[in-house]
Amino acid sequence: MDRDEENYYGKHGEPRKFDPKFRGPIHNRHCTDIICCVIFIVVILGYIALGVVAWVHGDPRKVIYPTDSYGQFCGQRDTLNENKTILFYFNILKCASPAVLINLQCPTTQLCVSKCPDRFATYIDVQASYRYRPDQWNYFRQFCKPGFNNPRKSVAQVLRDEDCPSMIIPSRPFLKRCFPDFSTKNGVLTVANQTTFKDGRGKTRNVTDLREAANGINNVLDARSVGMKIFEDYAISWYWILIGLFIAMMLSLLFLVLLRFTAGVLFWIFIFGVIGIIGYGIWHCYWEYDHLKGIPGSDLTVYDIGFQTDFKVYLQLRQTWLAFMIILCGVEVIIILMLIFLRNRIRIAIALLKEGSRAIGYIMSTLFYPIVTFLLIAICISYWAVTAVFLATSGEPVYKVMANQTLCKYANLTCDPETFNTTNVTKLCPGAQCTFAFYGGESLYHKYIFIFQLANAFVFLWLVNFAIALGQCTLAGAFASYYWAYRKPADIPLWPLFSSFGRAIRYHTGSLAFGALILAIVQLIRVILEYLDHKLKGTHNSFTRFLLCCLKCCFWCLEKFLKFINRNAYIMIAIYGKNFCTSAKDAFFLLMRNVVRVAVLDKVTDFLLFLGKILVAGGVGVLAFFFFTQRIPVFAQEVPMLNYYWVPLLTVIIGSYLVAHGFFSVYAMCVDTLFLCFCEDLERNDGSTAKPYFMSASLHRILGKKKLSPKKA
Secondary structure (H helix, E strand, O other): OOHHHHOOEOOOOOEOOOOOOOOOOOOOOOOOOHHHHHHHHHHHHHHHHHHHHHHHHOOOHHHHOOEOOOOOEOOOOOOOOOOOOEEEEOOHHHOOOHHHHHOOOOOOOEEEEOOOOOOOEEHHHHHHOOOOOHHHHHHHHHHOOOOOOOOOOOHHHHHHHOOOOOEEOOEEEEOOEEEEOEEEEOOEEEEOOEOEEEOOOOOEEEHHHHOOOOOOHHHHHHHHHHHHHHHHHHHHHHHHHHHHHHHHHHHHHHHHHHHHHHHHHHHHHHHHHHHHHHHHHHHHHHHHHHHOOOOOOOOOOHHHHOOOOOHHHHHHOHHHHHHHHHHHHHHHHHHHHHHHHOHHHHHHHHHHHHHHHHHHHHOHHHHHHHHHHHHHHHHHHHHHHHHHHHHHOOOEEEEEEEOOOOOOOOOOOEOOOOOHHHOOHHHHOOOOEEEEEEEEOOOHHHHOHHHHHHHHHHHHHHHHHHHHHHHHHHHHHHHHHHHOOOOOOOOOOOOHHHHHHHHHHHHHHHHHHHHHHHHHHHHHHHHHHHHHHHHOOOOOOHHHHHHHHHHHHHHHHHHHHHHHHHHHHHHHHHHHOOOHHHHHHHHHHHHHOOHHHHHHHHHHHHHHHHHHHHHHHHHHHHHHHHHHOOOOHHHHHHOOOOOOOHHHHHHHHHHHHHHHHHHHHHHHHHHHHHHHHHHHHHHHOOOOOOOOOOOOHHHHHHHOOOOOOOOOO
């Protein structure tokens, strides 16, 4: 790299000298941010090691299979519970909510069973009739502890030792757990068409008492049938959905091509439309103001009537419409003045949009690069999720004392189920049991599982941000090659996208990792703040909540700022090959010297691309609606029979929007790269023969400067 290229401006702000050999992305590069590159590689190796250790110690069966009170898996092959795939709760009334049940924290005995109960029964009734109705006892005891077959044991002792449940109620399996079979009959909540049940302790209770223990389960169970129908709809309409997404891809490409010719027209139509709408609003406010003249009470002020909950009261006042008219007039004047004073910058922004469309036309391969980024992020997400599951399932079963008495001093203490009955706990706390609580351990590895989970999340964020940074730098290098080609397209290098990708990986892995690291740290802090805010929702400490809210807001703003700086720093890295800090500094000051152009270009680009996404998603959505509702006669016979036509319709609309977003993100990166190159070109060159501009002729004409120097053949 030449010395003139190392510092764009000297100590006193003077522009650097013209370098006739400069042709955009420098090929004579050297590795940048080597220390960060080495740290990044070491972290990746450590991340792989963490995954291996987690896979060795973890057991995903703990997530797949429910676990009973003895730490045994329900439905696990080659065990006594192989045919017992469902978890049954002795007393579901002790469970506060479904979340408690799913997390295995319900303070009652949990047993693996082959099927859920299908009838109401109590232990008292079954014991009283076991001699002349043994079939009832044989059915009931399958929900008792394995091996228990002593109906002569007193009811008090059975319930104290929890040998059997005090009652069983009709249930159905959900998430491999037995939940009450709720249904609604004439607006009344029932279980098996009954509104009451016996609790096994001599009381008759209403089924609404089960509502808290299984809150929301009925809705979810009813949703299962809906889910099956949705799955069927996808199974018979998937190829039509793919056709819709393909149409969305073609429309996205067409929109990008047409932007070269219609960007200015679309923007000015929107602007004049806004001016016209505001003008109509001004006229309407004046009409209301004049219409209320002479009506009793209309001349009162807002201060006179005070605060009113009915907003219509204020619309009966002339002062309200006068205020609206003044506000709209102010907005109208501001928009018109902005258009007058910023008209040249708006023309430059539109010209850059057209130039971006032209650049993508020459480097079409860039449109498909988001697939690479998507695959890299998918790999990161998969690795993180699998590692998190194995970490969460690491450890041995931990048993704790579950006591019915709230004053039991041994409650929630760890215990050993094999020796529990020989201890004094059962004497001091009658009915206490040593039941499975969770998975854990006392080893060094188990003590730091939470730290490992944080490390897993942090490295995941780092890798995802690195994948995004790699994509941005690669695209920036390809589009910068286009801009700095003196004769377009003759001087555009061969395979610019692949060359840019190779340069980014070979020379700038450290710089990209550095930028991704900074962003990952801020994102991890935001995750921790969200976690703390969630935990403190129930507290009434206003100062703490206010402080957390302020911190969340500040770090959100910081993340947005860092994303903006990183994006432009990667562009400078792609062009000049400097380290991250230098590139970020150069990009920041270059943007600050062109802050008005940045603001105008950003808003114009955002508007046009948002309009494009709406047009693509809306157009394909309308077409899909007419197709799936059989309103296109030509294809009426081809439409599959669906349970819900909105299933493929919504899929096509959302998918089309995401497809358009993927293509337009490349376009946005192209425009940002061309803009920085344009600003560099203006400050580096003056359009003379000695310092010719690299910009296109259309951009040069908008600047209104000297005639563009002829480019040599």
